[in-house]
Amino acid sequence: xxxxxATQITYCQFQHPGTFSRAVLIDPIIGPRGLTSxxxxxxxxxxxxxxxxxxxxxxxxxxxxxxxxxxxxxxxxGAYVNFGxxxxxxxxxxxxCAPDIEGAxxxxxxxxxxxxxxxxxxxxxxxxxxxxxSNVKAMIExxxxxxxxxxxxxxxxxxHFIPQERPKEVADILRATFA
Numbered sequence: 375x376x377x378x379x380a381t382q383i384t385y386c387q388f389q390h391p392g393t394f395s396r397a398v399l400i401d402p403i404i405g406p407r408g409l410t411s412x413x414x415x416x417x418x419x420x421x422x423x424x425x426x427x428x429x430x431x432x433x434x435x436x437x438x439x440x441x442x443x444x445x446x447x448x449x450x451x452g453a454y455v456n457f458g459x460x461x462x463x464x465x466x467x468x469x470x471c472a473p474d475i476e477g478a479x480x481x482x483x484x485x486x487x488x489x490x491x492x493x494x495x496x497x498x499x500x501x502x503x504x505x506x507x508s509n510v511k512a513m514i515e516x517x518x519x520x521x522x523x524x525x526x527x528x529x530x531x532x533x534h535f536i537p538q539e540r541p542k543e544v545a546d547i548l549r550a551t552f553a
Contacts, residue, residue: 376400376537377510381485388488388495395498398551399524400544401505401534405513407486416509417480425469426462430455433467446538454538492520500524501551503544505532525551 375383380402386393413421427433434455437443443451459467488495502524504514518526527547532539 397497398501400503403483404485417477421477423473450538503527505529508534
């Protein structure tokens with residue numbers, strides 16, 4: 375799982391131990407109380423995201439011209455646009471998840487209740503992944519003592535969007551963890 379997905383896998387394992395024997399947690403958003411604020415910077419950024427374009431090709435050109443998606447591999451940006459937009463009756467395309475809704479999800483980040491009990495979560499085998507340029511790397515460092523049995527992996531030169539920027543490296547980590 376990546377980001378909130380990694381957080382949900384961890385919550386599930388905490389609430390239902392043994393659900394997973396192995397996990398790859400990529401930049402899970404799990405931190406102590408007070409670490410995140412609401413509204414969050416990521417929530418505000420999501421709310422500012424342009425949600426409507428004249429076409430999917432215009433959306434693709436927009437997203438590939440600026441951070442963070444300009445660092446994603448082309449297949450990931452293409453999938454985001456192809457599956458993240460829907461056609462309108464006016465002939466334009468619009469994001470399936472409205473920016474204000476996405477922003478609200480980011481505002482809930484941090485999972486402080488889980489952070490306080492993170493040491494109680496265990497997996498048979500776990501990879502704990504972050505990147506040198508991740509905006510949540512400090513949070514990952516705070517998680518490390520509680521996930522002491524995890525293989526810690528830091529990917530050089532990637533941001534929080536590790537799977538979208540380095541899918542081959544992530545696939546290698548998945549193969550090694552689940553082999």
